[in-house]
Amino acid sequence: MSMTIKEIAKLAGVSQATVSKIINNYDDVGAKTKERVLAIMKEHGYRPSYAAQSLAKKVTRVIGVIYAGKINANFNHPFFVEVVSAFKKAMGLEGYDLLFFSNEQFHQEDEDYLARCQHYRVDGCIVIGGEEVEPSVYDVDKSDIPCIGVDIRLSGPKSAYIMTDNLQIGTLAAEQFYMNGSRRLGFIGGGSASHISNERLEGFQQTARSYRLEMRKEWTVQGDFFEESGFEAMKELLQNDELPNAVFAVSDLMAIGAMRAVKESERVRIEEMAVIGCDDIIAARHVEPPLTTVRQDKEKIGRMAAYMLNDMIHGRIEGTGVKLDPELIVRSSCGSKRRYVT
Known part of the structure; x- marks a missing residue:
């Protein structure tokens, strides 16, 4: 049977709140206390709830994926398949999952990407550019949700883009x-x-x-x-x-x-x-x-998109546009x- 925070706290002689702070990397816990609690957790094989950590940090570790416009509706162009594959791998190493949004209601009045992003509380979005882009894409761009565009120029307050020259x-x-x-x-x-x-x-x-x-x-x-x-x-x-x-x-x-x-x-x-x-x-x-x-360089585009989005999520960079050289x-x-x- 897996242990609980209450049992870890009792063994370490600290409060449950202290254990929770250590799990979520708060910096107001003493080094010796943190070391003792982590040692007990390791000894007993305790693994904190992923959902609990996300809730405490007010993050979901979920990235929305929007294939904007008609050209990408089927997700099957090999260029974008390779770009998103590299993006997925890089974001996965940072602890994120991807949530793909449907655009089957293309250009319909109820096509609202921003509302869906807010409903699922995504930490950020990647927008894959196509043609005849739905207006709702730009609602996400203008919001406070960090966004990275691939082959689409985004200019919102927390947006950036990357494409080949x-x-x-x-x-x-x-x-x-x-x-x-x-x-x-x-x-x-x-x-x-x-x-x-x-x-x-x-x-x-x-x-x-x-x-x-x-x-x-x-x-x-x-x-x-x-x-x-x-x-x-x-x-x-x-x-x-x-x-x-x-x-x-x-x-x-x-x-x-x-x-x-x-x-x-x-x-x-x-x-x-x-x-x-x-x-x-x-x-x-x-x-x-x-x-x-x-x-x-599809691999580089995908990885750079992931690194830039992750840095925007954590406030390390502001929105910018990046163009890569072709070969x-x-x-x-x-x-x-x-x-x-x-």
Whole structure:
């Protein structure tokens, strides 16, 4: 039978209140008393109630997870899966559990993330950015609940965000096409309303202009970050009378779909169409040809999000925005050998 606080207090010759203070790390208990009580607890295998500790400290050790907007409604994009996995592991080591909020009532009047955060008394929230974000997300951002955004800019009094530098992602893709000898560039975006996609396009276009690379309006098409949309976008692009000889897709899944469309096309061979994706998901290295991509450090994003949120919860840092550098990973779909394609 497990011991109680009352029994521990009796053995140590102290009050139950003193034992409770020691369990909850209060600093107004003498060192010798604390040492004696902890020794008795260890000797008898006493483990304090997790719930009791949380109640005493007015914390729940629970972090709310909000997948904001339509694009992330199914929780199944590999980029975010890896980010949240790293976040979960880092927060778990700090003693937190995760509570996933449903957004099945997308854009409904009763979709109230703030009320649910308050109901479950979460200590903080991570918000995973998507498109057409529910207005209630920003109610949480403006509240006194510490929040960390991934791929969404939060600016509330206790909020911060982290993302990869999306302008630089576009720049790296365009520079690699230039180094590869490609001169006519196409683009497959994640939707005209996506700020992530638009920033990558901006960096891509700026760099293309600086190297005098050709980009036409009809060579820019939109998808939704997933494979099937990349397939359909490339099919649409291939209907043009004149074609680009290189295409940058803003996600690896869309790039993989785009390469599949090229393989099925009778207009162009896959060897004649350079393709670059973004994210460096596991599948990128296993498709044929292996996909050149701009890598986002998903592990680092997840861990940094956890560290920043934990520090905000404990008042060690204030809200800020952090942008991480991407890395170009060159594979066969757009190799590094310079070649001029006419």
